[in-house]
Amino acid sequence: MGRISGISMRAALARGVGICTATMLLLASTGSAAFALSESPAAGSSPAAAPAAAPSGGAPAGAPATRLVPSDEGEPPTAAPASEAGAAGSAAPTAKKPRTHRKTVAAAPDVEPGTARLKVIQDGWIYAAPAKSSKKIQQATVGKFVEVTGSTKYYLQVKLKDGQVGYISPSNVDLVKPTDKIFLLSQDAAVLEAPNRWARKLAEVHRRHNVHVIGIALNYLRIRMKSGLTGFISLTAVQ
Numbered sequence: 001m002g003r004i005s006g007i008s009m010r011a012a013l014a015r016g017v018g019i020c021t022a023t024m025l026l027l028a029s030t031g032s033a034a035f036a037l038s039e040s041p042a043a044g045s046s047p048a049a050a051p052a053a054a055p056s057g058g059a060p061a062g063a064p065a066t067r068l069v070p071s072d073e074g075e076p077p078t079a080a081p082a083s084e085a086g087a088a089g090s091a092a093p094t095a096k097k098p099r100t101h102r103k104t105v106a107a108a109p110d111v112e113p114g115t116a117r118l119k120v121i122q123d124g125w126i127y128a129a130p131a132k133s134s135k136k137i138q139q140a141t142v143g144k145f146v147e148v149t150g151s152t153k154y155y156l157q158v159k160l161k162d163g164q165v166g167y168i169s170p171s172n173v174d175l176v177k178p179t180d181k182i183f184l185l186s187q188d189a190a191v192l193e194a195p196n197r198w199a200r201k202l203a204e205v206h207r208r209h210n211v212h213v214i215g216i217a218l219n220y221l222r223i224r225m226k227s228g229l230t231g232f233i234s235l236t237a238v239q
Helices: 002-039 082-091
Strands: 112-119 123-129 136-140 145-151 156-159 163-168 178-182 189-192 201-205 211-216 218-225 230-234
Touching: 136 163, 201 230, 211 230
Parallel strands: none
Antiparallel strands: 112 145, 123 136, 123 163, 145 156, 156 163, 178 211, 189 201, 189 230, 211 218, 218 230
């Protein structure tokens, strides 16, 4: 009986050892298969191992790492915006153009034509233009005569013996030649203060009326009205 129990115990121990051995062999084979699967390439992938990622600085793989040292020069200047650059360009001084000196030519005076040979009754000057501020070209002396070719608002235009044109004040010459006649007006006419078209209007006389003419000055008649007012009317009013 004791012998039979010892045999059973040995058989059970041997059976347990066999089961453990089989289990260990099964585990070993399973681990080998898993390792083999991890080492084998996946379907559609390259058998070579993926290269290591390149450093962010762009250095090739395997190159020695470099250390960044802060610069003592500060940040580099940034480019100015286009709008500021344009403003700076417009603000830059432009080259000045050389000045050209142009000779100013005075406009010809407005002259009302007229013809007369008048005697100088007061010493004065004949000017280059109808203004006292203009150049004096010849002196007019009492007793001499000047050839009048027209009139401006304040001066008479004269022609000198050498061909020059000048201007003399009406007060320096005997402008009005006296006469005493009655004329019938052929048209209405303005009575002016002086014998030129720029003179102030004093009154008006009408056609088919008689006028008392007391003088002649260039192209004008000096009249005396019934009221005693004297003035000048155009010579064309009695023609």
